[in-house]
Amino acid sequence: MSKTYFLGLDAGNTVIKAVLFDGAGHQVAMRALDGQSSTPAPGHVERDLGELWRNAQEVIRGCIADAGIDAVLIAGVGCAGHGNGLYLLDKSGAPLLGIQSLDSRAAGVASDLTAAHGSHLHALCLQKPWPSQTPTLLAWVKQNQPEIYKRAGTLLLCKDFITYHLTGERVSDISDMSGCGLTRMPDAVYADELLELYDLSDAKLLLPRLLAPCDIAGHVTADAAAATGLLAGTPVIAGFFDVVSSALGSGAGRPGDASIIAGSWSINQVFSAAPVVDPGVFMVSAFGPSCFVNIEASATSAANLEWYVREFVERGQHHDDPFRYVNSKVGAVVPTGDDPFFHPFLYGSGQGADHRAGFYGFAGWHGEGHVLRALFEGIMFEHRRHIEALRNAGVSFDRAILSGGGSRSPHWPQMFADSLAVPITVGEARETGALGAAMGAAIATGHVANYDAAIALMTRPFAKLAPNPAMKSHYDRRYDIYLDLTAALRGFWSRLQSEK
Numbered sequence: 001m002s003k004t005y006f007l008g009l010d011a012g013n014t015v016i017k018a019v020l021f022d023g024a025g026h027q028v029a030m031r032a033l034d035g036q037s038s039t040p041a042p043g044h045v046e047r048d049l050g051e052l053w054r055n056a057q058e059v060i061r062g063c064i065a066d067a068g069i070d071a072v073l074i075a076g077v078g079c080a081g082h083g084n085g086l087y088l089l090d091k092s093g094a095p096l097l098g099i100q101s102l103d104s105r106a107a108g109v110a111s112d113l114t115a116a117h118g119s120h121l122h123a124l125c126l127q128k129p130w131p132s133q134t135p136t137l138l139a140w141v142k143q144n145q146p147e148i149y150k151r152a153g154t155l156l157l158c159k160d161f162i163t164y165h166l167t168g169e170r171v172s173d174i175s176d177m178s179g180c181g182l183t184r185m186p187d188a189v190y191a192d193e194l195l196e197l198y199d200l201s202d203a204k205l206l207l208p209r210l211l212a213p214c215d216i217a218g219h220v221t222a223d224a225a226a227a228t229g230l231l232a233g234t235p236v237i238a239g240f241f242d243v244v245s246s247a248l249g250s251g252a253g254r255p256g257d258a259s260i261i262a263g264s265w266s267i268n269q270v271f272s273a274a275p276v277v278d279p280g281v282f283m284v285s286a287f288g289p290s291c292f293v294n295i296e297a298s299a300t301s302a303a304n305l306e307w308y309v310r311e312f313v314e315r316g317q318h319h320d321d322p323f324r325y326v327n328s329k330v331g332a333v334v335p336t337g338d339d340p341f342f343h344p345f346l347y348g349s350g351q352g353a354d355h356r357a358g359f360y361g362f363a364g365w366h367g368e369g370h371v372l373r374a375l376f377e378g379i380m381f382e383h384r385r386h387i388e389a390l391r392n393a394g395v396s397f398d399r400a401i402l403s404g405g406g407s408r409s410p411h412w413p414q415m416f417a418d419s420l421a422v423p424i425t426v427g428e429a430r431e432t433g434a435l436g437a438a439m440g441a442a443i444a445t446g447h448v449a450n451y452d453a454a455i456a457l458m459t460r461p462f463a464k465l466a467p468n469p470a471m472k473s474h475y476d477r478r479y480d481i482y483l484d485l486t487a488a489l490r491g492f493w494s495r496l497q498s499e500k
Helices: 049-067 107-125 134-144 146-151 158-167 174-179 192-197 201-206 222-228 242-250 303-313 322-331 368-392 412-420 432-444 451-458 469-498
Strands: 005-011 015-022 027-034 074-081 086-090 095-099 152-156 171-173 209-211 216-219 235-237 258-262 266-272 283-288 291-298 341-343 358-360 400-403 424-427 461-465
Touching: 005 049, 005 158, 005 242, 005 432, 015 049, 015 432, 027 049, 049 095, 049 158, 049 222, 074 158, 074 242, 074 432, 086 134, 086 158, 095 146, 095 152, 107 134, 107 192, 134 146, 134 152, 134 201, 146 152, 152 158, 152 201, 158 171, 158 216, 158 222, 158 235, 171 174, 174 209, 174 242, 174 283, 192 201, 235 432, 242 258, 242 266, 242 283, 242 291, 242 400, 242 432, 242 451, 258 368, 266 368, 291 368, 303 322, 303 368, 322 368, 341 368, 341 469, 358 368, 368 412, 368 469, 400 412, 412 424, 412 461, 412 469, 432 451
Parallel strands: 005 074, 074 235, 171 209, 258 400, 400 424
Antiparallel strands: 005 015, 015 027, 086 095, 086 152, 216 235, 258 266, 266 291, 283 291, 341 358, 424 461
16 A cells, blocks of 8 residues: 555635655645635625636646656546535536635524524434524525526535536535534434425435445546546546545544534534434434434634734734744643633624623733633633533543644643643644545555444544643533533623624
């Protein structure tokens, strides 16, 4: 396998990455390119699908060139992509509309659908409508842009659009389609009754062919080969919902494994052989027979730190390595009981779209290190709140794997271990989403037998952190205050929203 390679693609809301791995999961080369989002109206977040495919071509070609290998040695390609949002092709297969999962235009539709059919929808697909959920967005398009709705030919998700350009096949996979509430659970199949509840009975013909993530969706076409540098005929799998792929790439995937992803979103998920049925859990995704992941998530994680770095650290280019600067400031603070607090709600919260971020409890002796430690702690507390929702639903675990950009901090993983009181492992791979997609390609092409074999061969731990019992009571006390502060500010946030 030393001369066998797998290409993993990871398509986020803006950045797309192409990462080449050898047969043992070691990264060989990587290219990334940031795309542009547009906001044609308040709450609308869209992307140019032509740019997305152009960027995909560029990073694939660049990654292969950087690796310096013959593309004939790439045994398979897999793509992971952000879940939900809405990617529409017209009836001729041309790009029609690209809505990202940060979009909130359909908040009213989500509220109406929840009021009318929320419980019934949850009973069928194990999630309730929410603003950037794919069928909720499609229902919004049907109500508000009927001319676009009439032109629609195929509904895809982000990674499916890239797979379509690579292979010419209009397919999706069960992890993405179950993650966006378009399949009946636990069998993860399309269901007419679901479409009826979304008022989308006439959208049945828009749904792409549904595959398992590791099924071969098609092969690289001659046109795609010329555009990317891949070899025509290279197998391409159906791919993954990126949260599933990232968990696999970090080394999680067996029943009982917990994956915490401190990326732009706060992703907290536990794998199980059967789905958890509880209206308090955000969603459940299926990725194979007896393979489910129970997910609590919100846009409340490292996106808050990225905002701080962009607005206050990078301004004026005072620091060559802004994240190292941030971590040095956090490390210089000795935590005490009267440290300030932070709510990580810059982009709202699953508890309420009107929730706002804020720092609280500062005194004259506090400095930037305390600001940043409060930010780190507040993000970690919101992860903990999601994890407690999973535990309240009966999902238990005694260890967790932390991935995402936050896992590379010298301080954050220990904070998670101390507050959650479980050992935390940090995976070796940095590009876990792309690695998970490459692992799927390795399974599809017979280089490894199954998910367990792929995890054993292609993932490795980077660090293991044991909880410090002396810090548990400190974090327990502060977490209780954090929750009380959230409850106390709800009226303020609601009033602030009403003043718009």
